[in-house]
Amino acid sequence: MEGYEENDVTPAQPMDPNSVLVANNKALVTPGELIAKGVDFLPGGGTYKDAGEVRSKLLGIVRLRNDHLVSVVPLSGQYMPFSGDGVIGVVADVQISSWMVDVNAPYIAFLSLSEGVDEYVDLQKSDLTHYFDVGDVVYAKVLSVSKRKDVKLTMRDRVCRKLHGGNIMTITPAKVPRLIGKGGSMIELIKQHTGCHIIVGQNGLVWMKGEKEALAAEAVMMVERESHIDGLTDRITSFLTSQQG
């Protein structure tokens, strides 16, 4: 997969003669499939170690982070909130001094008044729906995720704001890095060719607004479907160019 080359390293000769890499880098693996054997290999994300063998937990693509760390990038699955992630959420409920936001995760996220609004709010007088109402779309940052999976959001960031109008589509959260591309190259490409405003949430929600929304959406779906195959940028470029005119 392009976009990750800087991390990809061909494994050096293992230190331990009994350690073997069984599955290749970028190989498609299923849950339980053996990836590597021996003390030289450590289980990274999406893998587990059992009886000295690193096996996959998921249906995904093998990625060697360095000579020793083996991980599996999933091809599907739910978004798990992570502190610092920028996410797109839909306000699900307005409470006495907070909002509950649906961020397309197994857990509903909590946005407190102090993290949501930058001014003094007199709860006796004002109505919180004035700031965010049920159904409003927001781009927010994940402030923290506790061990018990209480997810807190914040709007205290330059990029965080309420999103007016536009359309939202959902992609597999695991494919978000591909949609953004190396240093934002892929999403820039789509923005340039379609002239749309596009915001990608780490949770797999993509907000877009502009005249060529349909074309942008088609390109996004193409990225999602073909993200695991080499040469994606070229295919997206030729697709967008062929659609213009």
Place this chain on the structure above:
Amino acid sequence: MMAEESKKLITGGRRIDGRALDEIRPMAARTGVIARANGSAQFAMGDTVAIAAVHGPREMHPKHMQDPVRAYLKYTYAMAPFATQDRVKPGPSRRSTEISDVSRQAFNSVVFLEEYPKTGIEVYVEVLQANASTRCAGINAASMALADAGIPMADLIASCSAGKVEGQIVLDVAGEEDTEGEVDLPIAYIPRRDEIALLQMDGLITLEEFKKALELAKQGCIKIHETLVDALKEKYRHIELSVSSARSEDKEDV
């Protein structure tokens, strides 16, 4: 005497449907059959067809069943009213409740539930057509659907049945063998750990025969496991092929 002869289920080492004693019915497996679910799959062995959909992990309902440290796996097995010759009464029954519960326990041994505290993972299995071993087909479909949904698992569970028909041990009991045979022994197996996740049996069998049947069922599960792995990879291979063929067409144009 003649009538009994013609009813024989095994003649000359062949069964009524022409299979050898240790042969599984032809299998068909594919994933992604229900677009609205997080993961889905269909599995067929002979005339037995099961479809599975996985939703979640998502907020657990009813709330009192939420576990603060792990996910709760909900497994619902159901048979369509049109699945058999006689109409199956829709809705939960003693039989479906039992099958749901033993299947759920089987999956509890492979799914990494502690990665999603407080949530529920919902597995729905519907038998579309029944011709024996429906719980096995259901488990195989659910196994693929869970992987398709991106749920972390230690391994894919494979399931199949063995049985005793006219004193002989056979693999993958089907049709009349189920109703007329002596023993039906469905198992669910975790090949990479050599562990049994589900084992049920009805009928009378000697210990020796039981051991033989269990070994045969394990071998069957290993074959089914390969089919499941293939089906999961097939979805992505298919996309890869379509892309590479489009690419070579592009080259021909130049």
